[in-house]
Amino acid sequence: MLTRRTFSLTLGALLTAPALHSAKAAEVSQLRDAAAGLTQLHSILVQRGDEILLAHAPRGPGLARHANIKSCSKSVLALLLGSAIARGEITGRAARLGDVAPTLIPQGATPGVENLTMLDLVTLRAGLQSTSGSNYGAWVSSRNWVATALRQPQIAPAGGRMIYSTGTTHILGAALSIATGQNLLVQARERLGLPLQIEIPPWTRDPQGFYFGGNEMALTPEGMLRTALLMRDGGQFGDRQILPQDWVRDSTQPRTRSQFSGLSYGLGWFLSPGGWTIARGFGGQIIAANAGLNLAVAITSDPTLPARSQGHFGDLMALIDGPVSALA
Numbered sequence: 001m002l003t004r005r006t007f008s009l010t011l012g013a014l015l016t017a018p019a020l021h022s023a024k025a026a027e028v029s030q031l032r033d034a035a036a037g038l039t040q041l042h043s044i045l046v047q048r049g050d051e052i053l054l055a056h057a058p059r060g061p062g063l064a065r066h067a068n069i070k071s072c073s074k075s076v077l078a079l080l081l082g083s084a085i086a087r088g089e090i091t092g093r094a095a096r097l098g099d100v101a102p103t104l105i106p107q108g109a110t111p112g113v114e115n116l117t118m119l120d121l122v123t124l125r126a127g128l129q130s131t132s133g134s135n136y137g138a139w140v141s142s143r144n145w146v147a148t149a150l151r152q153p154q155i156a157p158a159g160g161r162m163i164y165s166t167g168t169t170h171i172l173g174a175a176l177s178i179a180t181g182q183n184l185l186v187q188a189r190e191r192l193g194l195p196l197q198i199e200i201p202p203w204t205r206d207p208q209g210f211y212f213g214g215n216e217m218a219l220t221p222e223g224m225l226r227t228a229l230l231m232r233d234g235g236q237f238g239d240r241q242i243l244p245q246d247w248v249r250d251s252t253q254p255r256t257r258s259q260f261s262g263l264s265y266g267l268g269w270f271l272s273p274g275g276w277t278i279a280r281g282f283g284g285q286i287i288a289a290n291a292g293l294n295l296a297v298a299i300t301s302d303p304t305l306p307a308r309s310q311g312h313f314g315d316l317m318a319l320i321d322g323p324v325s326a327l328a
Contacts, residue, residue, distance in 0.1 A: 024327065031323035032056050038319070040284055040305055040312045042067070045225045045298040046324055053327055057221075060300065066201060066218040067300040070281030073203075073217040074169045076188065076227065078122050078268025080176055082247035083191045085118075089180045093119040097171070101178040104171065106147035113150045116158055121172040122268050123255045124162045128152040131167030139167055145206040146174050162256035162265055166214045169268075170206070173213015184211035195242045196230065198223035224287045224298035231269070231277050232289035232296045252277050261309040274321045284312045288320060293328035 031054055035044045042060025046053045057063050069076075084090045090100055098105060098114030105114055110128065120126050129152040131139035142148040149167030156163060177183050182190070185202055193200040200223070204216040219227070226237065231251070235243030247267070254264035254271055263278070264271040270278040279287035284301030299316060307313040 027323065027326050028053055031319070031327065034319055034323050038301075038312065038315055040302045040307065041316070042300040042302060043221045043298075045221050046327065047225060047229065047296045048327055049294050055221075060302070063221050066199075066220050067224075067285065068216060068218050068281075068303050069224065069279075069285045069287070069300075070283060070303060071166070071215055072224070072279035072281040072285050072287050073212070074166075074214040075268045075279030075287065076192070076217060077169055077173055077176070077184070077213050078251065079227075079230075079243060079247075080184065080187050080191060081118060081122055081172065082243050082251075082267070083187070084176055084180055086244045086247065087180075090118060090176075093117065093122075097121070097175060101175040103178065104146050104150070104174055106144070106150060109147070109150045110152060110154050112154065112158065116171075118172065118175070119255075119267075120158050121168055121175070123265060124164055124168055125156075125159050125256055126165070126168045126171070127154050127156040127158045127160055127163065128165065128168065129155050130163050130165035132165050136166065143207055145170055146208065146210065162258060164258065164260070169214030170210070170212065174208075174210045176213070177210055183209075184213060188217070192227070192230075192242070195240055196223070196226045196237055198226055221298045221300055224285075224300070225296055227279075228287045228289045228296035228298055230289075231287075232291050232294070234291070261313070272317065272321070274325060276320060280313065283307050284316055286316055286320075290325070290328075293325060295324065295328055297324055 035041055036058040043057035043063055045055050055063060085092055095118050097116045116126050131149055139148055149171050173184050188200045201218055204212040230237050231248060234245045235241055235248040251267040251269050253266050256265050258265060270280055275290050275292045277289045283303040283305055284307035286299040288297040
């Protein structure tokens, strides 16, 4: 695991390495200035190939501290699903909730929830009323988050349109815990943290002890960047294949579309017209990869302020599609 001191020393070496000076200095400077001008942005890391082009924290706790990645957790959860399928702990994307984790289905569950597939859950197409937005507070105040999510009324066919709901990914996270025999913290540490050499601290649990599936995970900006590199490089980090290449590839295939941002959505990841695979969290937390441009990006922002598509998140996408992409 990387300690704060190790990360600081590593980052310092990268920033002074000759490779950095080979980057287009004017374009890096333009990106730095543009990022600093976004008052909600805390930090930004950009890597091209093996070269960190920019590591800048104009405000906030800095580059070595853990940040709440908010709903970027959903995308990390999707990677754990890919791992569980690769290990045979879950038979595949078509596996039914009633077969993977029948004990999760409560009395009074909405009829048919036992037929929800892992694909329905990871693509946010369960068809159940959302527990996010205005419904979020009541949901996380309930005595049983999984049961409450599974009792939500059916408002669309399963496998139909995308309904953004953290309750849906929390069901997936609980199912993963039962299927693997490991809680999400152990899975995240063993299957991502160790091979990526990043530290993943404990995060929020629900009243039944299930780690929050889809929110509240924390990573350092470096940890976020390494996750982006994993997506950029087809599930490989260094000389090790951490996730199946086909899972990462399929994660970038559009399955549905967000009614809010208009972005396509794959296996737990947003997909932009510019070729970016994106994890997005409240406030402007971003993990982004573009294999075609050989770029990986990590951005943290003020987690207390919203980042709407027509606001800070839109500004971040303009940054990624403009000055960041120009560094390719």
